[in-house]
Amino acid sequence: MNAALTVRPSTESASVTDTRPQTLPPPPPSGGAPLTHVETTGEAADRVGLTVGSSRHRLWTFPLVAVSFLVLACIAVFAVLPSDWVAEEYNARVDEMQPAPYARVPASAQPVTDRIAVGQIDDVAPQYPPEGDFYFVTITEPSQSILSWLVGRNDPAIQFLTEEAKYGFQTPQQRRTFALEQMRTSEQVAQFVALQRLGYDVELVLGDVLIQDMVCLVPSEDGLECLEWSPSDEVLDPGDRILEVDGEPIDGVEDLSRLLEGLEPGDTVPMLIERPGDGEIEVDVELTSSPEEPDRTIVGFYPFDTRRVELPFELDIDTGTIGGPSAGLAFTLTLIDELSEGELTGGGRVAVTGTIELDGSVGAIGGLRQKASAVAQTGVDLFIVPASQSDEDIEAARESGGDDLTIVPVATLDEALEVLAEYGGDPIPAVAG
Structure with a gap:
């Protein structure tokens, strides 16, 4: 624990030689009467006060140091002990409170354009690299400590999870396999929907x-x-x-x-x-x-749905180790923006979340409130989300995102394009029928 020191400004100029006169106590009265009162002023008084004060301060030093070490020790212990010692969440399936060792928290909002690589397609259709960016949003569900529970238990962007809420009835390995497959399928469906919307001849084939x-x-x-x-x-x-x-x-x-x-x-x-x-x-x-x-x-x-799209040119979306289907709409909009004239974003930044289906409908996702917080932290002020989310989800997302983030629900790809046009984006060219 650090004690704050207050430095008082002085009107005297400091020098090597002290030019202030000394003030001495008066001599004792004649007759050798005992001295009963001495008034000390000036520098002598400062020295007396310093001595008395220092002695009193030393008495407080030891308990303050002890308390400081105790606080630091508690913080270190709480940072190691798992949150399920104190955190519980309700499991409706079994109608009981259960330990909550995990939490769903914001991760990041990242531009999609950086992850898309389109092959040479000038002989098929020209490319129009956009100035603006669509952002897809991620969350994470790490283990938590008692310290993180104490810090985050009242944060609307943090949800503590039971073992079942995180993994369901799958093993961590199974859950990871499905999440990566969902991302690959979402990427493929997004390519199909985007290119079909732009008039390309594309086809989906069954996979593994x-x-x-x-x-x-x-x-x-x-x-x-x-x-x-x-x-x-x-x-x-x-x-x-x-x-x-x-x-x-x-x-x-x-x-x-x-x-x-x-x-x-x-x-x-x-x-x-x-x-x-x-x-x-x-x-x-x-x-x-x-x-x-x-x-x-x-x-x-x-x-599992493992369909793959057959394209008239090479196209790759690098999803890395990110899993889940929630980036489908963001992928779709980015591809349309890359392969059509104009700027769907109006040259700005727009965050998007939601699955995409073959008919262009937008599906609900998990972790909306955490994603809203991640978007707000990135500084993006428009967030397009699925209209199929519950009212409670959207309200919690608005609370997590704050007043500076505008959240707009959409049910289809066409509705998303209309929202972008309302916020300054360019419409895509009509497809000749």
Whole structure:
């Protein structure tokens, strides 16, 4: 703990020689009477006061130092101890409070243009590098300490999370695999929607067979638990990628359906799968009947959407290690801006979040309040968000973003383009029909 020192300005000029006269006490009265009162003035008085004050200050030094070390020790301990010692959040599924060792917090708002690389397409259509930027926004969900809980528990941009709220019923590895696949799919759909909107001839094709979840054959009455999973659950896991069926490579779900023709529930099929962290594994999978269509034989899983777009030119969006589908609308708008005349942003900066679907609709995302805070910290003052977010989400985002951030909800790509035009952006050229 640092004590503040106050320096008083002096009207005297300092020099090497002190020119002030000394003031001495008067001599004692005759007769040798004892001295009962001495009035000390000037420099002598300063010295007496300094001596007495210093002695009194020394008495306070030790407890102040002890308290300072105690405070520092507490801060160090609180910075190490996990937040779930003190933090709890409500889990509606089980109707109880649970420890909250994680928190959803703002990460960053980054320009999309820096991540897009378009090949030479002058023979197909010209490029128009924009002056403005669209920003996509990220969040993170790190472990928390007691200290971070104390600091952030009342911050509207911070949400503490239980283990289930962060991971659901997936392992961290499975969650990571799905997040990266969601980002890749979002990137592909964004390319399809943007180029189709600009009049290009594009096509989506099916991709790898990636297991998103296993099929539940018998759910509980409340639908919250599965009483019986498909037999394939014994050897397959969410996150597995199916490479071969009965020795034949497969390129998509359609290939898998073709190879299952003629097989019956209860039959066993050898498969080669790729499992995150374990590599390639050979397994024997027992087939079953579809709960919705008893006459149809299935493996017993729900596939992940891994569609890919076929383009008339080379196009790459570098998403790095960022996962999730929420940058879809930002990618779509940036591609339209790159490949059409004018400035959709009006030459400025606009933050965007929301998934994008093949029909141009904009879907809800998670962590909106954290993203609003990240946008505000970047200094961007317009944030386009999905209209499908709840009223509570949008209100919390406005609180986190502050008064200087304008948040505008949109339901479709066309609505987003209209909002940009209202805020000074140029309209895109009409597509000839």
